[in-house]
Amino acid sequence: MTTTTAGGTTATRQDRLPGAWRIGLIRGALEIKQFFRVRDQVVFTFAFPVVLMALFASIFRDDVHGAGVSASQLYASAMIGAGLMSTSFQSLGISIAIERDEKVLRRLRGTPMPKSAYFLGKLWLVLVTGIAETALLLAAGTLLFDLDLPTSAGKWLTFCWVLVLGVIGCSLLGIAISSVPKSSRSASSVVVLPFLVLQFISGVYISVDTVPDWMLTVGAFFPLKWMCQGFRGVFLPEQAKVLEQAGAWEYGRIALVLGAWCVAGLALCVMTFRWKSRDEG
Numbered sequence: 001m002t003t004t005t006a007g008g009t010t011a012t013r014q015d016r017l018p019g020a021w022r023i024g025l026i027r028g029a030l031e032i033k034q035f036f037r038v039r040d041q042v043v044f045t046f047a048f049p050v051v052l053m054a055l056f057a058s059i060f061r062d063d064v065h066g067a068g069v070s071a072s073q074l075y076a077s078a079m080i081g082a083g084l085m086s087t088s089f090q091s092l093g094i095s096i097a098i099e100r101d102e103k104v105l106r107r108l109r110g111t112p113m114p115k116s117a118y119f120l121g122k123l124w125l126v127l128v129t130g131i132a133e134t135a136l137l138l139a140a141g142t143l144l145f146d147l148d149l150p151t152s153a154g155k156w157l158t159f160c161w162v163l164v165l166g167v168i169g170c171s172l173l174g175i176a177i178s179s180v181p182k183s184s185r186s187a188s189s190v191v192v193l194p195f196l197v198l199q200f201i202s203g204v205y206i207s208v209d210t211v212p213d214w215m216l217t218v219g220a221f222f223p224l225k226w227m228c229q230g231f232r233g234v235f236l237p238e239q240a241k242v243l244e245q246a247g248a249w250e251y252g253r254i255a256l257v258l259g260a261w262c263v264a265g266l267a268l269c270v271m272t273f274r275w276k277s278r279d280e281g
Contacts, residue, residue, distance in 0.1 A: 028123070
């Protein structure tokens, strides 16, 4: 459809519509407003990782022999990775499955909104909540458990790229796994179980040097293990790297694995994402 402007030129309806990026920003603002309006959801989303970190770091406070750190510092640094995966993989996996079951996705698909704008809106929500969650965990870790903030620009740069790659990879995995539950009632069980298992075999709740090698090998196929390792490298002293499976922080491998998951996660989303629930055909 074309229209004639005051100057005599013509423009299509599509030309007058905002682009996917702008609509994605608008969707993101809407997603953020909806999230913060549900107060109990906000409280439990942000409090859960902080409470778990406080529990584990308070129970296990002994110094780790030969590493120059305490067990509480290990938990505080690793929980940052778990908190980010909670606000990305777990949150998106459950919320998108619910929106699909409630026909929200089907209605959005019938609008002129570009499909990519929907996912951009979700990523903006994940970015805002992930940064807020990380800030809370850092505040609790530094105030209560002697977690030292980096003093060099290089460490903060490492922190930023681990966070960005980790959030993107986990978000894409969350979008992909949202197609697995058959209904909204099973979404929490389907998404939470693998996330819980990964936390135990990725060095979140149990120190890496005490996790069996075969479990660490399994965990190494997924992004959480590498996110936690990267954050430990940022916030812990150099001698603490002896606790890692390879005895090093392995920043190059961390970037490679997280980057690979960004690509693989995108491929999984393209192959598996559904706008309609299974009972709709």
